[in-house]
Amino acid sequence: MQRSQSPAGRAHQESGMSRHYDVGAVRKEFPAVERITYLDAGFQTPLARPVKAAIDLFLREGLETAGPKSVWLDRVELTREKLARFLGVAADEIAFTKNTSESMNIAANALPLRAGDKVLMIHGDHPNNAYAFLNLRRKGVTVEFVPMTEIVNADSLRPHIDASTRAISMSQVTFHAGHRFDVESVGALCDEQGLYFVVDVMQAIGVVPIDAKAMRATFIGSGSHKGLLVPQGLGLLYWDKSRIELEPAYLAAASLAEVPADLIARPDQLELAPSARRFELGNFNLPAIHALGASLDMIEALGVQNIQNHCLDLGDHLIAGLDALDVRLVGPRDRQHRAPHIYVIALPAAEWLGHFEQNGVRVSPERDGIRVSFGMFNTFADVDRLIDIIKRRGVKPSSRAA
Template structure:
């Protein structure tokens, strides 16, 4: 084990963690937070009472009546409207998918790219964004990656754009270090240079406000099991409906403008609708959509800006205590460039992950350390427990260390 040096007389500094909403009340909606110090919202959030009730409503109706299908489909459209408002888009620009990976693959294959065309990405971005485009290399599409940096904006991409460049694809927030990139400036650059712009917002959605129109994105893809609080198996796709030339790589009856009432496929009935339903294949994940409707209501009831501010304040609190311990932060420190809720602590995951698990603290291993990811339910007490666990591992006295671990529960 590599020791973490703890200084006996750290620099004193007062950190004021503001209360933007009643966090204790919100926390009661997430019972798992009473059983574990949950600092892993960047992997998946615990199930909330509201989402559980939404899914149970579906299950009860399915159990008792075998399903009021028309009622369920109406709720799908109602949830589509909620998602659209949440992203600053129109309902007809929202499609439901299975996950982020499917959304990004739909986007990549809808772009009218030919052999020799170039797509720009960021080196080390999430693989489920990257592989969707790397797979196009077999068609002769060129994928070029710009360097990963603490700050990525329009100026980062500009030198790499040439006459062959057709698109840029990137994440809004990185999963491995909590960078928050300037996607708005990149979107403006794409608009100026007539490039398609594809954005993966999976790590930011539900915590970071998203305005699809201000982002000037062609496509925005995301899953829902992190900031949107829903179990795995549901994704979202925003499509700029002004880009009517973009068509799906696959089709089903549900993709058509006029699905055949007699369920007979005809070559003269292939017209696509002017909506994002052209990218759907039908048979929605209806229970998850019930859950998503409840989740958006919960988030809107608190306020996305307040959730973001709460997580920023907690991040400041965490960084302060890491500084006291002289432990590094892998990603950016400044609010302007960091995600409010994702922090990678420079502790070797192979040496610390199991220890944190033994202490009842849920975190994730990442490329260069331990990822601490916050949610609307996280408190300063959760951060304190993490810091106490780090201190406990470095207390030389076995008795003192045991006492601290006992305090951690």
């Protein structure tokens, strides 16, 4: 059931302001959102001025000094520490990757899975999480898909666990309809049953508060071009360092506990780094890591809890507008079970996507309709404009609420 709003909350909606932070000030950092109604943060976020400034600094230093590499690498470690604090973990449990898919593949191949072992996943979850584990079928590993329902928690998965089950892998938030799975209860179940737990937080991070330790995850993977505000090409991997038995499927000098000073490989010196560096191959995406340092500062200044609550308020406003038009929402409505920022409207994408584009509204097509995804910069006026565009065109009976 949708939570009723306080009079103060309704007053902020009517004024177009947020109860949680100065959205007007935030919007000034995202020039693109002044040009179009941007409701597509679940695909990628527009570039923010502080993020661009961090990339510009990197480029200027490379242009003017040929690159102060030691300074850049020091900044990598500062950003690693910021990211660790953001997730509630130690810095030596964080590795940098290229994207979520690489993180999921690193995790899948690090688990000591053998022929006959089983991994549980959610049907319809992100395909690249699934493919990382489906690829293990060549080793005789079985993947079983559990039905996706509005509520997915430990009780959803428990009946599917048997003697062959070794791991569960799932998203925290689904990309296609904004389900928010109860990953904490699933993590507790994995702890109870002695299972590995791998979580894709790509659609959650930067909007939903994440406590990796409360999640009891073995690995957490993500990219950075959605809620973390960074252009594509940078991912992250959290590794629970108590799981020392987990090793990378590949090896580079950067993965080792001691890199040979003369850079001559020695077959008798292959001890892995005790940190998550064991999963890195070196040569970082330096401009993107510079950008991530700036974006984490932005997010921390607002507070991720405030960003979440603001997006939930926007979602309440959107749902109310859709209800008034008798237009159906795909996915959960209850705040407890829905992502704060991802909503799919039951309007056929083939018929509606071009209409929104023509009216200066950026959204995404999804398997069940049109996906609206909010960022820290969106306002109630953005929602009102979307609803007005739908209202003016009108909807067919197939899109109406049951």
